[in-house]
Amino acid sequence: MSRSKAKSSTFHPPVRTLMGPGPSDVSPRVLAASARPTIGHLDPLFVELMDDVKGLLQYAFQTENELTIPLSAPGSAGMEAAFVNLVECSDKVIVCQNGVFGGRMKENVERCGATAVMVMDRWGDPVDPEKLEAAIKEHPDAKVVAFVHAETSTGVRSDAETLCRLAKDAGMLVIVDAVTSLAGIELKADEWGADVVYSGTQKCLSGLPGISPITFSNDAVAAIHARKHKVQSWFLDMNLIMGYWGEGAKRSYHHTAPVNAVYALHEALLMLEEEGLDASFARHKANHLKLAAGLSKLGLEMAVAEEWRLPQLNSVLIPEGLDDALIRGRLLNEFDLEIGAGLGELAGKQWRIGLMGTSSNTVNMNRCLTAFEAVLA
């Protein structure tokens, strides 16, 4: 059986400016790292690299959690790993939803056979701590509280520190989705008391897409050890993954790590360490302020109240009468500029302009503003 379609050839992608909700621009340094020769995933030198990646991730998450690793799958698998490891079928989980990804958390809870108690906020608003407090009072038997720190669907930050405190004060475990927040805005896993925090490599880290950094507190590990039933996912069972990412000498085979993507993540994390977290946050903030001011001059209105805007993901209202797909198509085809469409109920109503990681720089910001000026003229 041969292929029916015409033969294809090597793919040569265009050089886009990536200002959507991820992936963000990947630095040539990171691309070069990813293209170095593949070595075995159990090679002693790769095991050393794994240890170094763990240390760099601890810095990024601001944690001393020993179980801090890059999962060999995208952020949505990171979310699933958080839930399937902490949650059992008889458990109750309080899920705060103010966008697409809170809804995905609900799906995860229910697919564990557990009960999700929903705390709902309008898409575009942060999670309301008072509503969470009331839900905790009403459901003192809940085991876990889960929320999204930076909602990728709306561009909204929630007050993770306060939400974590409310859950910890009630003796509950906390799962924090930091897919879009890690390295873009302040995130202090240990100081805030988060028990599981997961992220993605393709947002403010600007590694290659495909890996999910994740960290588990000692309380989370204890909860995993105290489970009555096996984790329903073999691939994401942290009992097994701990053996693979454990201390050097005891490393035991579980799956084959995405070796070259780990090279890329390592290099991206080195770049973060060189710049420093605070400098990275300040850069994201400064470019965001300039972009927002420029968009405002063009007559475009931000969708989120100033206090809760994510500097790394700018949600903009699409003005009445403009053709969403046409504008995005022109930006892509005439300027090699990718911005994001609205997601879920915001499709056609908002654009999402990312300034994440490597993408957050003056040149991109200027390119975006001049391109918008041209296509809106």
Next chain:
Amino acid sequence: MSRSKAKSSTFHPPVRTLMGPGPSDVSPRVLAASARPTIGHLDPLFVELMDDVKGLLQYAFQTENELTIPLSAPGSAGMEAAFVNLVECSDKVIVCQNGVFGGRMKENVERCGATAVMVMDRWGDPVDPEKLEAAIKEHPDAKVVAFVHAETSTGVRSDAETLCRLAKDAGMLVIVDAVTSLAGIELKADEWGADVVYSGTQKCLSGLPGISPITFSNDAVAAIHARKHKVQSWFLDMNLIMGYWGEGAKRSYHHTAPVNAVYALHEALLMLEEEGLDASFARHKANHLKLAAGLSKLGLEMAVAEEWRLPQLNSVLIPEGLDDALIRGRLLNEFDLEIGAGLGELAGKQWRIGLMGTSSNTVNMNRCLTAFEAVLA
């Protein structure tokens, strides 16, 4: 919080010759493809590439199955995707085990809450069709039969064509683990009637590690549509992934594909198409025969009966009195040559020498023989 350890620097891997059980050597063509600029996973040009990858995978699997895609996670996630989509908690699955990976299949069945009926064969022997036939007669209510085509832990091929026929004659669905077989030995998904076949990119395809090609027959898709309960994994739910990898215009967001790893897979699949499947099989076979003859001259004995040996993965008995780890360490440190240790109950008893994909060539074969000659002297 800064890092306590000394600052680290860019990782420069050595250039190893990868003759273990995977990853195999990655061609410079594939590494170059992976390092091209990242574009968005919903970019129209990436969507075109996804379609091309699907077509090339259909060729590799020898199938016309529409649902033929690269899953965004390693082969062990491919295995999990096969089971969690086909199997529900009330189901019975016949699992043939003759090595590590049949045991992992049992784990997957049980984590779905289903019952695994085991057909056991000695590690190092192929699956015995007569035993499967007897199990099918004894359990006519089983929904699925599952087996490993090429056992990576033992280097043994099983007669996939016969095993598939037995299952299909009984009206059961068949799951085939082709992680190590795809592109290395004959595999005809459609002709043999396999319903789900999954593989990995880091074996005989010599793409970058981290992706699992998988194909579902129309019967498998019908079984997924007929499920009574939701798939327990959100990340691996084919109902959702079908929307992401579906026809171009209807593409809907599910997760972020590992864009650059897909570039690499595309290039690796182009190389396979250029060579042709039959030529690839013949190359694997020829290099295997020369390696086996050379090892025999050195006094090393193959672990598997000739008829069932995998040309891409050569299991060798470790001679009495030799220090397994010391020999492998010398091969690695003095020759940059990686071979595989024994896995599970074969640890310390066998070596696994891979001649997979790009690694299957005359130079590697000669390097391996001369290096063994030196360290065994």
